[in-house]
Amino acid sequence: MISEGRVWKFGDDVNTDLIIPGRYLSSYEPAHLARHAMEGANKDFASKVSRGDIIVAGRNFGCGSSREQAVVALKHAGVGAVLARSFARIYYRNSINLGLPAYVSEDACTVLNDGIVATIDSRTGRISSKDGKKLGQFNPPPEHLRAIIEAGGLIPHLQTIMRPSPRDRP
Amino acid sequence: MAGRTVAEKILARASDQADAKAGEVVEAYPDVAMSHENTYLVNKAFSEFRLAKPWDPDKIVVVLDHRAPANTAETAAAHASIRTLVKEFGIKNFFDVGEGICHQLLMEQKIVRPGQLVVGADSHTTTAGAVGAFGTGIGATEMAGVWATGHLWLKIPETVLVTMSGHLEKAVFAKDIALHLASKLGPSGADYKCLEFGGIFLFDISISGRMVLCNMAAELGAKTAIAPADSTFAVWSPECCGRDGVACRSDPDAEYSDKIELDVSTIPPMVSGPHKVEDAAGVEKFEGVKINQAFIGSCTNGRLEDLIAASWVLRGHKVAPGVRLIVAPASRQVLSDALDMGVAQIIVASGGTLLPPGCGPCLGAHEGVLGAGEVCVSSSNRNFKGRMGSESAEIYLASPATVAASAIEGKIADPRRWLTVDL
Numbered sequence: 001m002i003s004e005g006r007v008w009k010f011g012d013d014v015n016t017d018l019i020i021p022g023r024y025l026s027s028y029e030p031a032h033l034a035r036h037a038m039e040g041a042n043k044d045f046a047s048k049v050s051r052g053d054i055i056v057a058g059r060n061f062g063c064g065s066s067r068e069q070a071v072v073a074l075k076h077a078g079v080g081a082v083l084a085r086s087f088a089r090i091y092y093r094n095s096i097n098l099g100l101p102a103y104v105s106e107d108a109c110t111v112l113n114d115g116i117v118a119t120i121d122s123r124t125g126r127i128s129s130k131d132g133k134k135l136g137q138f139n140p141p142p143e144h145l146r147a148i149i150e151a152g153g154l155i156p157h158l159q160t161i162m163r164p165s166p167r168d169r170p
Numbered sequence: 171m172a173g174r175t176v177a178e179k180i181l182a183r184a185s186d187q188a189d190a191k192a193g194e195v196v197e198a199y200p201d202v203a204m205s206h207e208n209t210y211l212v213n214k215a216f217s218e219f220r221l222a223k224p225w226d227p228d229k230i231v232v233v234l235d236h237r238a239p240a241n242t243a244e245t246a247a248a249h250a251s252i253r254t255l256v257k258e259f260g261i262k263n264f265f266d267v268g269e270g271i272c273h274q275l276l277m278e279q280k281i282v283r284p285g286q287l288v289v290g291a292d293s294h295t296t297t298a299g300a301v302g303a304f305g306t307g308i309g310a311t312e313m314a315g316v317w318a319t320g321h322l323w324l325k326i327p328e329t330v331l332v333t334m335s336g337h338l339e340k341a342v343f344a345k346d347i348a349l350h351l352a353s354k355l356g357p358s359g360a361d362y363k364c365l366e367f368g369g370i371f372l373f374d375i376s377i378s379g380r381m382v383l384c385n386m387a388a389e390l391g392a393k394t395a396i397a398p399a400d401s402t403f404a405v406w407s408p409e410c411c412g413r414d415g416v417a418c419r420s421d422p423d424a425e426y427s428d429k430i431e432l433d434v435s436t437i438p439p440m441v442s443g444p445h446k447v448e449d450a451a452g453v454e455k456f457e458g459v460k461i462n463q464a465f466i467g468s469c470t471n472g473r474l475e476d477l478i479a480a481s482w483v484l485r486g487h488k489v490a491p492g493v494r495l496i497v498a499p500a501s502r503q504v505l506s507d508a509l510d511m512g513v514a515q516i517i518v519a520s521g522g523t524l525l526p527p528g529c530g531p532c533l534g535a536h537e538g539v540l541g542a543g544e545v546c547v548s549s550s551n552r553n554f555k556g557r558m559g560s561e562s563a564e565i566y567l568a569s570p571a572t573v574a575a576s577a578i579e580g581k582i583a584d585p586r587r588w589l590t591v592d593l
Contacts, residue, residue, distance in 0.1 A: 013357050013446070017554035021561075022533035026242045028211060040556045060358040063391065064554060065533075066293040068211070068309035089362050089393055090293055094309035144195060144323060154315050155218050162219075162319075 062091025099153030107136030173421025270501025302399030467498030490580030498530030
């Protein structure tokens with residue numbers, strides 16, 4: 001899977017109250033959530049982000065609440081992938097489960113500047129510039145997660161395999 | 171073979187294996203699967219499977235606590251749809267508006283037992299570790315996967331052992347230990363790990379206090395936190411001992427990724443300044459900061475013990491003019507006990523406002539939302555920018571005693587001046 005988009009850069013510890021504050025959570029409507037995406041960290045983000053854009057962040061992206069509306073807000077705002085030095089664990093699972101690719105990368109934060117257009121290849125972990133020049137690398141996710149990402153999220157993944165539970169096997 | 175940690179043992183049992191080690195990815199079968207208002211989202215995702223019922227309605231717990239009573243018509247509609255589906259699926263462990271906070275009810279209703287695996291669609295599910303269970307937070311869609319299949323993948327975490335010794339000084343509580351740990355370890359200091367609490371100090375600390383430590387572990391990035399069940403637990407829940415639930419503890423030769431020694435007698439009353447939990451220091455650093463609102467409540471500090479501590483501070487005093495003291499008991503039981511003991515009356519007589527049991531203003535949805543430039547001192551767990559309302563508001567975190575003392579003075583205050591008894 002190859003995605004290309006403008007880079008939006010953020011720092012360390014971007015928490016879920018910055019991604020989507022609790023006061024907007026009374027409505028579950030994705031379009032409503034998307035209008036307030038990243039409001040606490042960058043007021044212009046929601047109005048300027050385009051489909052396929054890439055968020056690049058530092059350590060512990062998505063820390064705080066388990067609210068998966070954080071992922072819904074970013075995904076419906078158009079974000080195509082998030083690359084961070086590290087992710088908070090519930091956010092990371094939510095992101096994979098809702099089909100928004102999240103990749104751990106030390107390089108991304110160093111080599112990608114805000115506003116440039118970058119291309120990322122989920123298979124090889126290659127980060128390139130618009131003209132194809134290699135800029136850096138990220139670790140492709142482990143096998144059991146790649147299957148979920150490629151299916152587009154946990155629900156479609158489980159629907160395709162709907163494994164009989166190991167406890168139910170004869 | 172090296173010994174195993176309590177986290178390794180619980181996940182081995184939950185994944186039907188004789189042995190399992192940190193780093194392994196297992197398919198684990200939760201004993202309890204809890205969700206709150208986001209049950210609405212869980213069910214929306216679950217409906218895509220077109221299954222008649224979840225895998226085991228008896229293992230599901232649903233609590234309406236985050237926006238309870240409903241703050242908007244949309245929330246009311248979500249609550250109504252949840253009431254319909256718990257009936258349809260035959261989910262018996264359903265707690266409607268006013269019963270209390272999910273993490274409190276899991277304990278108070280004795281739903282969680284030592285040695286169990288608890289998944290909750292809430293980050294503070296780590297609270298279940300107070301009774302020796304493995305509690306961990308997941309998202310709503312993942313919970314839908316659990317509803318459909320009864321299992322989920324989990325990587326067995328490494329464990330950091332926190333060995334606590336000494337006794338707490340006057341006006342110092344479990345919350346102060348938690349804020350101290352946050353200042354030492356930072357917001358990702360226990361990332362993906364289990365924080366295990368041990369040491370002689372555990373004998374000093376109640377189940378309520380253990381809940382505070384395990385709850386706040388979420389603010390250090392921990393996957394789970396466990397205070398192994400011991401004699402304190404046995405006294406708290408005699409009906410559970412020797413029955414279902416396998417109390418287990420770490421082997422003496424278990425492998426830890428890190429060990430922290432903590433003499434709790436060196437910890438002063440702590441305050442965490444805006445907008446990061448780890449920006450915590452002794453109360454002196456923040457004393458004198460003028461406040462508009464003081465909040466006592468949340469899954470962190472809304473229990474009877476917390477309301478009692480606050481009432482000892484407030485007794486015979488009045489909340490400062492211009493300050494709103496808001497108190498939300500963690501459950502109906504807590505409220506009922508606080509009324510029986512005269513604790514609620516003291517809070518009201520001092521000028522405090524009691525809210526219905528639930529999450530209250532902690533997450534900024536209702537019941538005490540902060541306006542532009544306002545300052546709140548809160549016994550809750552997060553002081554993130556914009557969490558309780560306006561982005562220009564400031565949230566300071568502290569123990570209920572410190573919050574109560576601050577309410578009297580109208581500014582962040584040292585509880586040692588006001589708490590004249592040893593609790």
